[in-house]
Amino acid sequence: MTHKNNKLRNKIWSLALCLCMILSDLPISAFAEAQDGACEHHPEHTAECGYVAAVEGSPCNYECNESHDEQESTESMKTSESAYTAEDRKNMIDALPDVSELEDMDNAELSKVQDKAQEAVNADDAGHDPNYYNKDSNKIASVTIVWTAMSFSYNKGTWDTDTMTWEGGGWEADVGCGTVKVTNTGNLDVIAQFGVNFTDNTLGISVSFTENGTVLTDNKLTIAKGAEKTVSVKLTGDEPSEYIETAKTIGQITITLSTE
Amino acid sequence: MDFLNKHKTKIIITVLLLIATAALCFGIWAMWFRAPEVLDPDYAAKEPDKNAEQIEGTGGDKLDAPDGGGAMSLVYSKEVDISLSGGKATFLVGNPAESTVYLVAEIVIQDRVIAQSGAIKPGYRLTELELAEDAKDILQVGGYDGKIVLYMYNSENDERAILNSEIIVTVTVNE
Numbered sequence: 001m002t003h004k005n006n007k008l009r010n011k012i013w014s015l016a017l018c019l020c021m022i023l024s025d026l027p028i029s030a031f032a033e034a035q036d037g038a039c040e041h042h043p044e045h046t047a048e049c050g051y052v053a054a055v056e057g058s059p060c061n062y063e064c065n066e067s068h069d070e071q072e073s074t075e076s077m078k079t080s081e082s083a084y085t086a087e088d089r090k091n092m093i094d095a096l097p098d099v100s101e102l103e104d105m106d107n108a109e110l111s112k113v114q115d116k117a118q119e120a121v122n123a124d125d126a127g128h129d130p131n132y133y134n135k136d137s138n139k140i141a142s143v144t145i146v147w148t149a150m151s152f153s154y155n156k157g158t159w160d161t162d163t164m165t166w167e168g169g170g171w172e173a174d175v176g177c178g179t180v181k182v183t184n185t186g187n188l189d190v191i192a193q194f195g196v197n198f199t200d201n202t203l204g205i206s207v208s209f210t211e212n213g214t215v216l217t218d219n220k221l222t223i224a225k226g227a228e229k230t231v232s233v234k235l236t237g238d239e240p241s242e243y244i245e246t247a248k249t250i251g252q253i254t255i256t257l258s259t260e
Numbered sequence: 261m262d263f264l265n266k267h268k269t270k271i272i273i274t275v276l277l278l279i280a281t282a283a284l285c286f287g288i289w290a291m292w293f294r295a296p297e298v299l300d301p302d303y304a305a306k307e308p309d310k311n312a313e314q315i316e317g318t319g320g321d322k323l324d325a326p327d328g329g330g331a332m333s334l335v336y337s338k339e340v341d342i343s344l345s346g347g348k349a350t351f352l353v354g355n356p357a358e359s360t361v362y363l364v365a366e367i368v369i370q371d372r373v374i375a376q377s378g379a380i381k382p383g384y385r386l387t388e389l390e391l392a393e394d395a396k397d398i399l400q401v402g403g404y405d406g407k408i409v410l411y412m413y414n415s416e417n418d419e420r421a422i423l424n425s426e427i428i429v430t431v432t433v434n435e
Contacts, residue, residue, distance in 0.1 A: 006266070010269050014272075014276070140335060140337055144332070144333045145423070146326070146330075147326075147330055148326040149326065149328025150422045197424075255425045256425070257425060257427050
């Protein structure tokens with residue numbers, strides 16, 4: 001009896017493990033979307049979904065949702081909110097049927113074609129206008145950034161004979177180094193925020209940014225249109241414990257640009 | 261004999277259990293933890309981006325860049341439109357001919373790189389970029405705060421500049 005029970009238990013275990021193995025591979029295929037748009041709500045492509053078999057480049061636009069109510073809201077959102085590129089517009093216009101094909105269509109099909117034509121027309125308005133990429137557009141900013149070499153050396157300062165120590169030492173930018181000039185050449189005011197991504201800071205250096213000797217608040221600087229600002233990079237830290245034979249890169253400066 | 265069979269079954273069950281666990285772990289990794297296929301940001305993409313267009317009406321003198329430094333003239337949009345069905349992002353990053361550096365742009369949303377360009381050479385602009393493979397899975401229709409990260413490389417020696425730039429953008433994701 002025990003032997004039989006064990007055998008049965010082993011069989012159940014084996015089956016359960018087999019199921020586990022199969023199920024573990026299921027999610028990847030289960031979550032993969034049907035490429036052709038077919039699903040339980042939409043078993044085949046028809047004129048209802050806008051599919052026109054004879055016209056090349058007119059794929060089925062149906063997208064399966066949990067309910068058809070949701071599908072309707074998704075489609076209306078697409079019409080009103082999508083920003084189409086020139087290529088999208090061309091594809092939409094190419095997908096419209098020829099005039100000769102319209103004669104064979106009933107009213108429902110003609111209505112669908114009319115909607116699609118209207119969508120293509122609307123796309124011109126919804127997409128970027130011809131001046132979008134113009135520098136004068138209120139969505140386009142323009143700056144010029146010129147930077148010097150970022151080379152710094154530690155200056156020991158002066159030897160104080162009374163205390164027998166170096167006084168007033170610190171990191172200094174080498175001649176002609178350590179500045180970034182930002183010029184706003186566009187029509188929008190620009191905010192530039194300076195920061196440093198340290199890649200190696202074993203020297204324990206901290207960095208600040210100044211304009212005309214004043215440290216920038218939050219490292220931010222507003223540059224009005226047409227204005228030019230020069231920022232100096234200041235390094236603070238103790239004297240290195242050992243002589244640095246070759247220049248060491250400690251990080252990179254990042255300028256984050258935003259508009260008000 | 262019975263003992264041997266029992267022992268063998270135990271080994272088989274253990275092995276199957278291990279395989280099932282490994283398959284399950286692989287499934288979980290593939291679903292949630294697989295890294296997106298994007299280039300290492302430090303990589304200098306020397307090949308011009310296939311979508312880069314020449315900027316008309318520019319080609320003047322180069323900006324005066326100090327020794328060891330650089331100069332960049334930059335035109336950019338503060339908005340990025342993403343079409344999930346088209347698998348592309350529409351925006352503007354222009355690198356006028358006056359620049360002494362070329363750019364590699366990345367669109368980043370919530371610390372995830374969703375698109376990366378090839379080189380945008382001086383005199384060229386980029387208005388369209390294909391999305392990374394997993395971008396469709398992590399983005400939903402709606403608005404996001406994002407940024408365009410610009411890596412700069414010296415046009416003459418491909419050396420990476422000491423300066424990077426980031427542009428704060430509003431990202432609108434469409435169907």
